[in-house]
Amino acid sequence: MGDGRSGGGGVNRPAWLQQYDLVGKIGEGTYGLVFLARTSLRKCCIAIKKFKQSKEGDGVSPTAIREIMLLRETCHENVVKLVNVHINHVDMSLYLAFDYAEYDLYEIIRHHREKLNHSINQYTVKSLLWQLLNGLNYLHSNWIIHRDLKPSNILVMGDGEEHGVVKIADFGLARIYQAPLKPLYENGVVVTIWYRAPELLLGAKHYTSAVDMWAVGCIFAELLTLKPLFQGVEAKATPNPFQLDQLDKIFKVLGHPTPERWPTLVNLPYWQNDQQHIQGHKYDNHGLHNFVTVPQKSPAYDLLSKMLEYDPRKRITAAQALEHEYFRMDPLPGRNALVPSQPGEKIVNYPTRPVDTTADFEGTVAVQPSQPVSSGNAASGNIAVASVAPSRSMPRSMHVVGMQRMPNTGMSTFNVAPQAGIGAPGSGNIPIPRGAAVQAHQQQLRRKDPSMGMQNPGYPQQKRRF
Amino acid sequence: MAANFWTSSHYKQLLDPDKVDVVQRLDKEKGLTLEEFRLIKIHMSLQIWKLALNVKVRQRVIATAITYLRRVYARVVDILKIAICLFSVCRKSMTEYDPRLVAPTCLYLASKVEESTVQARLLVFYIKKMCNYAGASSSDEKYRFEIKDILEMEMKVLEALDYYLVVFHPYRPLLQLLQDAGITDLTQVAWGLVNDTYKMDLILIHPPHMIALACIYIACVLKDKDLTTWFEELRVDMNIVKNISMEILEFFEYCRLDSKGNILIPEDRINAALNKVAAKP
Numbered sequence: 001m002g003d004g005r006s007g008g009g010g011v012n013r014p015a016w017l018q019q020y021d022l023v024g025k026i027g028e029g030t031y032g033l034v035f036l037a038r039t040s041l042r043k044c045c046i047a048i049k050k051f052k053q054s055k056e057g058d059g060v061s062p063t064a065i066r067e068i069m070l071l072r073e074t075c076h077e078n079v080v081k082l083v084n085v086h087i088n089h090v091d092m093s094l095y096l097a098f099d100y101a102e103y104d105l106y107e108i109i110r111h112h113r114e115k116l117n118h119s120i121n122q123y124t125v126k127s128l129l130w131q132l133l134n135g136l137n138y139l140h141s142n143w144i145i146h147r148d149l150k151p152s153n154i155l156v157m158g159d160g161e162e163h164g165v166v167k168i169a170d171f172g173l174a175r176i177y178q179a180p181l182k183p184l185y186e187n188g189v190v191v192t193i194w195y196r197a198p199e200l201l202l203g204a205k206h207y208t209s210a211v212d213m214w215a216v217g218c219i220f221a222e223l224l225t226l227k228p229l230f231q232g233v234e235a236k237a238t239p240n241p242f243q244l245d246q247l248d249k250i251f252k253v254l255g256h257p258t259p260e261r262w263p264t265l266v267n268l269p270y271w272q273n274d275q276q277h278i279q280g281h282k283y284d285n286h287g288l289h290n291f292v293t294v295p296q297k298s299p300a301y302d303l304l305s306k307m308l309e310y311d312p313r314k315r316i317t318a319a320q321a322l323e324h325e326y327f328r329m330d331p332l333p334g335r336n337a338l339v340p341s342q343p344g345e346k347i348v349n350y351p352t353r354p355v356d357t358t359a360d361f362e363g364t365v366a367v368q369p370s371q372p373v374s375s376g377n378a379a380s381g382n383i384a385v386a387s388v389a390p391s392r393s394m395p396r397s398m399h400v401v402g403m404q405r406m407p408n409t410g411m412s413t414f415n416v417a418p419q420a421g422i423g424a425p426g427s428g429n430i431p432i433p434r435g436a437a438v439q440a441h442q443q444q445l446r447r448k449d450p451s452m453g454m455q456n457p458g459y460p461q462q463k464r465r466f
Numbered sequence: 467m468a469a470n471f472w473t474s475s476h477y478k479q480l481l482d483p484d485k486v487d488v489v490q491r492l493d494k495e496k497g498l499t500l501e502e503f504r505l506i507k508i509h510m511s512l513q514i515w516k517l518a519l520n521v522k523v524r525q526r527v528i529a530t531a532i533t534y535l536r537r538v539y540a541r542v543v544d545i546l547k548i549a550i551c552l553f554s555v556c557r558k559s560m561t562e563y564d565p566r567l568v569a570p571t572c573l574y575l576a577s578k579v580e581e582s583t584v585q586a587r588l589l590v591f592y593i594k595k596m597c598n599y600a601g602a603s604s605s606d607e608k609y610r611f612e613i614k615d616i617l618e619m620e621m622k623v624l625e626a627l628d629y630y631l632v633v634f635h636p637y638r639p640l641l642q643l644l645q646d647a648g649i650t651d652l653t654q655v656a657w658g659l660v661n662d663t664y665k666m667d668l669i670l671i672h673p674p675h676m677i678a679l680a681c682i683y684i685a686c687v688l689k690d691k692d693l694t695t696w697f698e699e700l701r702v703d704m705n706i707v708k709n710i711s712m713e714i715l716e717f718f719e720y721c722r723l724d725s726k727g728n729i730l731i732p733e734d735r736i737n738a739a740l741n742k743v744a745a746k747p
Contacts, residue, residue: 057586059617060624065578068624069631073475085629087621094621142470175581176632 017086017361020046020097025359031063031172032093036100036355044160045100046083050361053092063172064094070144070171071096077162078135080155080169101167102158103338103350105151105219111350113226119293121345125223127337128156130327131166132216137318139168140209147207148173149215150195151222156337158352164336177207193234193246194218198257199312201247203269210312213321217307224292224300229253242270252283253291254308262311299326471673475630479537486540486667492559493743502739503539506560508665508721509736510535510569517570520592521584523577525661529635531576532664535569538626540670558626560743563619567611571619579631586613635669636660636678643678647696649686656685659714666717672710676702680710687711 020037026047027034035048051064071082084097105128112120132154139146146153148170155167193201197214200207221229230253232246251257259266266272288305289296303326306316316324327333340347471477489503511532518528538558570589577584590613597610640660644650659681663669668677679702686693697704721731 053617057613057617058583059574059586059620060578062578062581062583065575065631068629069579072629073632085624087625089618089621092617092621 020048022361024355024357026353026355031061033359035359035361036353037097047098047100048361049096049098051094051096060094064096066174067096067171070174070176074139074142074144076135076138078131078166078168079138080167080171098169099157099167101155101169102352103156104169105154105156105223107353108156108350109151109222109226111348115351116348119226120223121340123331123334123340124337125220126327126331127164127333127335128154128166128223129216129220130322130333131335131337132168132219133318133321135166135168136212136216137322139174140212140318143176144174145177145207145209146171146174146212146215148192149212149219150192151219154219164334164338166337175207177209193232193243194228194230196243196246197312198247198250198310199268201243201250202265202271203242204312208312209317210315213307213315213318214312216318216321217304220304220307221292224294224304229291253288254310255283255287257310262314264311264313299324299329302326471634471675474632474634476632476634477673479630480673481540481670483671486536486670488540488557490539490557490559490561492561496561496742496745498560498739498742502735502742503560505731505736506565506739506743507536507539507667509731510565511665513566513569514573516596517573517589517592520596521573521577521588523573523582523584524580525637526635527573527576527580527582529637529664529669530580530633531569531573533633533635533669534572534576534623534627535565536667536670538563538568538572538623539565540667563622563626564744566740567615567619568623570611571616571623574616575620575623575631586616589616633669634674636663636674636681639675640678640681643675643682647682647693649682649691649693652682652685652689652691655688656681659684662718663714665721666713668710668713672706676706676710679707680714683707683711684714 019040021040023036023038023045025033026036032050032052035050037046037048038044039046051061053059068082068085071080075081080101081099082096083099084095086095086097087093088095108120112118136146136149146168149168153168153170155169157163157165157167195215195218197211200211218229230246230249232243232249235243235245257265288308289301292301292304294300294304303316303321303324306324307321309315338348338350487500487504489498489500493503514531514535515528518531539560540557570593574584574586574589590611594610637657637660640656641653644653644656656678660678663677663681679697679700682693683697685691697707
């Protein structure tokens, strides 16, 4: 993997690049650029993420290191595959080559919302969710927390052998959590707040895998309704963990958290500090059922409410979610999420990713830097702030201040007026032995346990058909 | 996998003992002997340790850094893989990869991987400071590196490691095993022994829990504890544990230790060895 011999080619085309035919640029962020390329030999599509050398003399960015470190170890159908790493010693840039995925949940949801005006079919929603959970269960059982799950980071494969298969991507913020992890904001990292778990918003000092499950709950609701469930407006001053508006949006839908339902709530800094906003009871007429389109007694609703459980210790785990009744009833989830389950149903043709063919691997766009290449896609409004991106914002990896999918003007139409109803979402009250999934490796040599040889106790035993 | 040793790249990359301690062709041509090759590795491991104490990083970071250093000079791919992939990663020579630069770079990279990043300029500062302390030794100049050198070498090291960065260490299993055996009073001795194993190539050859067991075994012998039954109940090959223990003890004999247990390597021998690989042909 990675020859790194860059001696050969000229400045524009290092030797290793000969194996790729560049198609064009498909994304951009502060860390660098993303290109679409075809392998010269097999003609399969590859997404190449180029990391720029930081100017501060910090060498390879920690984001790239994390991504390489984790993806070099992972191997799962629902986790994006790192196929190659290349280094260009001349300009000290680093390239990560991934299997290319044509779609992502952000674009799929948007296509339904803005172009089709109808919801995503049940089979597709369920298959996408199941595969997302399947990949996440793999990560969590291997002690990896993603920490930045959102629709734009959940990719779906286009035409080919893996058509309609979900791939969790962008591991730039992911971590192994053998030791407790400090909140990202302490490193000044900015991530989208819409999918951020309430314990983090209230100043919890450590991450658990439950933060990913909250994000999955938000994504599930968005797949059902085509609009983000909690669209808080971010308080931008400094990396700020306390996001009052985001909390307010959550309270509006789920009601206020109480120490009765969430005992450790009283220990969280912002619960203690802010009596007026946080402890006050502004919303009485709340209820998740007012915001999602599924019947309150349905398994889908039950699963969703268990993902959006306030208490992280009671929140459903990925492993438990996979066993939920929702996935055992028709339509059953399948491997190709984009193909309709019933023969009569119409196939949705999702738009392909726009490609800026004027860019070369150096990222130096040859001509017309301000020309929007991807007309029709630039209309979303939420990339208006991204002055650096001529074509459109990066579909993945949005932990970039200027490029976040922020709740701008156009989004306000999604807000649904709360209706009467006091039913709080079911809490589930499941005692979850979080962290018990995988024992430290030397456990396997323990006596009196014949089942523990060389196998991996952490892996889910898949009973599914596909 | 990242948290399961048996599915990790670390496990898959464990090497045969006879493949680890081999002088690379280019170094051999410079006249580097196997003995000198070993001395340089020991010396550089100690250098990483000293540098790490200055910049204050956790033990884990040091252990990962030394593992990287040793992997750079030991990594071999089997013939078949080389045949398939011409550009595949091979053992690096000390001639091409100056150990004096590779060592601090490994610490730099390890600090990022273990999420406790140390700035390159801080490393450069302490390297210079350490050189000044060392006195007027002839090789001092060769220890002086600029930030740019470290950043360039970082990429080369990444490449030499074939981008496998997750390393498992004996420390965690050690604590759990000591607990299980009910001999936590031996923690300090055994922990020190584990530290010492990084002066050898054991981490490239054996699973970390086996190294931990060997250290416990030695600690028991040193402190006169009888753990025979406990060891017998473990589902491990005790012959391997004993062999590792022997290797560690042989190593102690090989290195002359001073009164504090520190390894003493005559500076002139180190310099002679380093000068061989540094010499221009």
